[in-house]
Amino acid sequence: MRLLPKLGRKFRRWKKFKKSPLLRKLDLLHETARKRAFLETSQDYISRLQAECDENVVTKLRDKTRDQFLYNGTFHEAVGKVLLTAQFFAMMPVRGVTAKHPSSLSFSWLHVRTCCCLLFITSTLIDLTLTIFKVLDGPISFNNIKPIIFRGCILLVCMTALNLARKWPELMMHWHDIEQDLPQYQTQKEKWRMAHTIHMVMLVGMMLSFAEHLLSMISAINYASVCNVTDDPIRNFFMLTNDEIFYFMGYSPPLALWGKLQNVYSTFIWNYMDVFVMIVSVGLAAKFRQLNDNLLKFKGMHMPPSYWSERRIQYRNICGLCGKMDNAISLITMVSFSNNLYFICVQLLRSLNQMPSVTHAVYFYFSLIFLIGRTLAVSLYAASVHDESRYSLRYLRCVPKDSWCSETKRFADEITSDLVALSGMKFFHLTRKLVLSVAGTIVTYELVLIQFHEDQNLWDCDQSNYS
């Protein structure tokens, strides 16, 4: 009876020697790695226990001061402040965005935020109607319909955002469930990363848009002082920037104030829709990265099929989340993308004309570069979702021969054959290839423009469609 274990041991040793030297070397490496990983995880476990213990004590004692600065790494937490800021500009009126848990989220038609939003939508609708009437009064051209496109996009995005607000609580709950299921980060820094990126994107985006708006105002003041219609400089300014209002009605300060408010809100939303797409992309890409970081930890080791099965299901869940979010925001994505393309083309068309003044030139080139930069940023952030989703494949390629099983095969096949990316209504997927084809199209258009350019004096004083 004692023979058996002995024989077994011998057999195992023999099997070991039967292995190729390469495999043995690999195994040795992995053994060490596994041991290290085990040590790490046990240390993690201890430190986590201690941390939790510490936290419990600390939080009980210090009135949860520290807890406020602790990140749990969820997307809901990370976008809280961003959505709150947007709500000041009548976007996505959903309650509880800054709450700790997404279950506090709720939407109601009767809430004051919703009413504000509806008020703004009505106001934009009136503004759009006035603009359409004003533009249709003159000849229609690619350049002249700019205000219609601008206001139409704002209106469309506002309404989509309102609709999205209704689905937001459910979406965030789904997102939260999937997040809880993912392999968790151990350190605060890793948890804090996604939130940090999101806040930086919002901050930089808004700062630049603010700078652009200021420059646009300075440029308009400058322009108004040259082509002065009346003696009142303030009146001149408003009659220039809100010409669609005063085309039908006489000038009056309340109307001017309305117009100014409308402009500020529109500019914010015009920038915010791009920022929003970027933020969602950052969130989704971060989830894929969270999974990839776990795969990286066990790269090249002999993992059991259950490990791969678990990762595959998590991967599948994030893909599902991606699809859900894409369905919810793809209209915004599409509007943001086509809007940017249209504005770049219009600006490029104008770039060929002589600038009337230095202020204009500065504003114009700042605005053009900002526009191109923003478009590029949206494209690249959105493409990062796709890139991260493909990245997992790299770790599957390093699975050692003996651990290669039906589950790893299935996982690899699924990653290979699925196209996980944000899309514009499923008509196009946001990948890095798209950036090139869009850039190519713009360059070709610009080349054709340059080749057959005749100065059309788009900066004339008479010309009313200034903005």
Added chain:
Amino acid sequence: MRLLPKLGRKFRRWKKFKKSPLLRKLDLLHETARKRAFLETSQDYISRLQAECDENVVTKLRDKTRDQFLYNGTFHEAVGKVLLTAQFFAMMPVRGVTAKHPSSLSFSWLHVRTCCCLLFITSTLIDLTLTIFKVLDGPISFNNIKPIIFRGCILLVCMTALNLARKWPELMMHWHDIEQDLPQYQTQKEKWRMAHTIHMVMLVGMMLSFAEHLLSMISAINYASVCNVTDDPIRNFFMLTNDEIFYFMGYSPPLALWGKLQNVYSTFIWNYMDVFVMIVSVGLAAKFRQLNDNLLKFKGMHMPPSYWSERRIQYRNICGLCGKMDNAISLITMVSFSNNLYFICVQLLRSLNQMPSVTHAVYFYFSLIFLIGRTLAVSLYAASVHDESRYSLRYLRCVPKDSWCSETKRFADEITSDLVALSGMKFFHLTRKLVLSVAGTIVTYELVLIQFHEDQNLWDCDQSNYS
């Protein structure tokens, strides 16, 4: 001897505990789901038995009144009335389209419908010849060949439809066989869905085309009254709308009537070819959805390989059907698609010119939007076949680890690698990507047009090629 079951039980319990907690949780979920499914199916079975029993009784008693309103969910049944309507306009002369079973379908060269169809083809041929002679008499341009393209397409579609009519009985029998083999819907509402969509497509399509024809007539009357050649307003009208006839022959009421009939029929067929492609697409997509609905029902459960094998063969059958239908109608698809593209380009070219009157402007923009909407509708409905065919993959992704077998692998591989879609003579496949590339091409063309536009006065009174 009693030991064995005990041991077996223990062994099974031990195996159960050996499973990962995730798997156990999954299994528990599926167990419940399976039980529910079983209960549902048994309830279904009972209710079906009862329903059949009821039916038998009811039908025997009430002279099959109820049976007339009961859908069996077949495509043949759903398109019956649509085809009948088309036959009033000399399209697809096949008998028995409204019969309950496709075996009643038959085609004969000697039937009165076939003769009508042949008569109309001859008449169109004459009209086309006259048009060609008239157009070749003047300078040829992209805009001037519009009537030739229009009538040529009508003729081509009519002849293809006649050819299709010969194959229709066989196609419908094949379709019926495949339908019978598919997992059946249990409720009347689900069976009624496809037929409803098809009827709505036909209705909306025909209503809009009727509205467009009316507007075109009003516009022509208006136009004729301005550029009056003779004193007779009716004569003016006919000499405008059927100028190809009266270019060679003197005016006479019978000829005018022929021209009018020809116009009405042509307009119907011009719209019907798009509607037809949409209807076939709806039918094919519905069959894929029927399969997907069954897959959804058992999503994530532990199904035996035979289940997947059966579904795979059903999927394969629908793919085969798709291929057969595509072979039969791809010429119509191609004509419909290229025809739409050409007309959109021509209309966009005209859109840059000043409209002669408000009636014209209304007609023109209605017609342009109708055209773009119709093209978009055809593209999206046709693309839905491809979308639905890919959708099954989603359910395969959720097959649990233990049920993943050679059959599921094969099924997934086949869906991934096959491109199931309607096509235009295999030169292009109708998917959502196509829509974007077509839209991109049109926008580029329009941009170039705008950039180098000089007013060409395409709305002149002298200009004879009005339509």
Added chain:
Amino acid sequence: MRLLPKLGRKFRRWKKFKKSPLLRKLDLLHETARKRAFLETSQDYISRLQAECDENVVTKLRDKTRDQFLYNGTFHEAVGKVLLTAQFFAMMPVRGVTAKHPSSLSFSWLHVRTCCCLLFITSTLIDLTLTIFKVLDGPISFNNIKPIIFRGCILLVCMTALNLARKWPELMMHWHDIEQDLPQYQTQKEKWRMAHTIHMVMLVGMMLSFAEHLLSMISAINYASVCNVTDDPIRNFFMLTNDEIFYFMGYSPPLALWGKLQNVYSTFIWNYMDVFVMIVSVGLAAKFRQLNDNLLKFKGMHMPPSYWSERRIQYRNICGLCGKMDNAISLITMVSFSNNLYFICVQLLRSLNQMPSVTHAVYFYFSLIFLIGRTLAVSLYAASVHDESRYSLRYLRCVPKDSWCSETKRFADEITSDLVALSGMKFFHLTRKLVLSVAGTIVTYELVLIQFHEDQNLWDCDQSNYS
């Protein structure tokens, strides 16, 4: 002991009943099919034996008269006469093209055919040099370089063909080996099919090119009589069609004869290169079809893995052959394709101008349609290789569940992932998608041309670059 077979039988029966009804039905069907197939093959075997016997007798008795009319279905045999015809026009000087077996093929630099070929290449080189000098003397434009492109292509193709001739014996032996290994056709009709298609392509191609050449001569005579430089009509004609010669040298009958010969040869080769690509495509597609016909015969039956392994190796061999042929002729393919594209664009550019006479118009439109038709024919025949190579997948999809093995999986994967098609130097592959993108490019070019067209009078009498 007698129990065992009984038990076995029972067990087998029980296994039979355990199968799903669908499977049982399938099996029954296949059983019948297999029986039929077996009967067929045994009948085939007998009839083949008899046929061979008959043949032996017949050939011995009747001086092999019948043998001459019997096809063995090889590509070498099918292209024999085509290559012989080409050799009369100094193309591909390889000996033994009409021999029964490809082992009779040989190439030698000293053979009279090779010398003829080299002579023609030298003559073309001189002609090209004269043309270049003549064209560079005037302004260079897209239209003016036509003669250079024409003669340059001829020269390039001739030299490639000469190089191909050296490799031809080896290629044909390789082809022959692969053909022998393929499942053989049983009937004369099936064997004759490929040869028939090849002969028809050659015949129709050459007839049309002859008609085009005749028309071009009539048109040139007509043109020469209008813009008569001298009184001698023959001299006028030659000075028009071979202006590059008489631009530097005085007119003399021998030079004119040389020019005429050069023209006839060039025209033949210009058409032959397209025909050649078509013929090779027909040959390759036929080999794939031969394999597919065998797969069709056993479609849906339970075949052993060895059957699939054999087919896979045969498929792989044809793919290898495809690659080899592509390497050998891809330069000709590329020249043929780009040449056709260039000529279509030039002709379309000219099509916008007013024709000087009816003869011209007839010749011009015939030539344009011939050109487009030829390009389309080359594209579609070449694309058929790709289509046929993908077709095998369809039969693999119908392999029953029980016969699905590692070999079928591998076969299916290989067909899915490989792109088997003729190519233009690997830069583009000749598939049906290519046809669309090329057509799209041409249409776009034509649209831009039409939009910005100013009559450039390319048909002026003064203009020397007539051809």
Added chain:
Amino acid sequence: MRLLPKLGRKFRRWKKFKKSPLLRKLDLLHETARKRAFLETSQDYISRLQAECDENVVTKLRDKTRDQFLYNGTFHEAVGKVLLTAQFFAMMPVRGVTAKHPSSLSFSWLHVRTCCCLLFITSTLIDLTLTIFKVLDGPISFNNIKPIIFRGCILLVCMTALNLARKWPELMMHWHDIEQDLPQYQTQKEKWRMAHTIHMVMLVGMMLSFAEHLLSMISAINYASVCNVTDDPIRNFFMLTNDEIFYFMGYSPPLALWGKLQNVYSTFIWNYMDVFVMIVSVGLAAKFRQLNDNLLKFKGMHMPPSYWSERRIQYRNICGLCGKMDNAISLITMVSFSNNLYFICVQLLRSLNQMPSVTHAVYFYFSLIFLIGRTLAVSLYAASVHDESRYSLRYLRCVPKDSWCSETKRFADEITSDLVALSGMKFFHLTRKLVLSVAGTIVTYELVLIQFHEDQNLWDCDQSNYS
């Protein structure tokens, strides 16, 4: 007991006969091949032992003279001299490039080469600033910004190369590790091949660029003598070629010398960046070929799974290396590619104008052809990496049925689904398809240019932006 081996033998014989004749034939073939391979490897082993022995003796005796001429076939060794040459032109200041082992490589900010490089970057920055001010002083057009693009690219490449120099030692170590792991070549000729190709690329590239620079100088001298501003021909020359310097400052010989040096260095780097991309491509492709040569050796034989596993890991390593190198040089690739495209477009635009003199024409056409050739060479060399990486698939297709295992399947799947190629910042991958699409774009652009060309006199004397 003696029965068993007998039975076993019988069984094996029976199994042998059960095999299909095809398989048996294949096996026979492979058996022979395997025997040959074994003999070869054993002979190799002996000869290697002898060679090593010889070497040991020889090196000890003859002061390692022979060793200097022996290649070890590493990339580090092959690029040593190329990098050294580049360092004379202030590119990539890394020490130890000509050492035998990459471990001798090091980078330091304080080294004299690094200082030279930083000096040149500062100098280029000043030159670029002057150029920008000069160009912005006049109207901006596609043609006028050429000097900015030129100098901007040089600056960007220099800085990227400096950054690359910091990572170079690590990259080369990684490369070396992977090289050591690959199946080694046995003969000196095979080892020498890659180094030879790299040296030829460098040599031919530099010779042509030198010729182009000489021609450009001759052309400038000629031009300066015609449009003489002052009486001093040398001054005229420098004021033409370095107009951005003397636009702001008065002429002085030291400045002229600086300008000349700047020009020479810029021209070298402008060519070197393309050569560098080619060299890295050659290196990567050679590594894939090394693997493929080993696969070719055992093509169609029965190899154990461990063989395939080893090859797969080696393949994976080269892919990883490819990715690493791509990350390191993709900015250079992108600059090189877009720079070439821009210059080709500008040159094509100029090609439509009348040349002022024969010298100009010669220089212009030489420069244009050189540019197109260089771009084509970069594209094709870079595409060869992708081609070679796909080539391994061909050998996997020939794996016999019995040796087809999970490892071969995995290997084939990985090759099929991965896209291994150099890229331009991941926006586009350098494959043969790219070449076609780029060529297509250029031809379309040229066609549009030709169609709407009006002579713009870009060669005027007044025009200051000569270069």
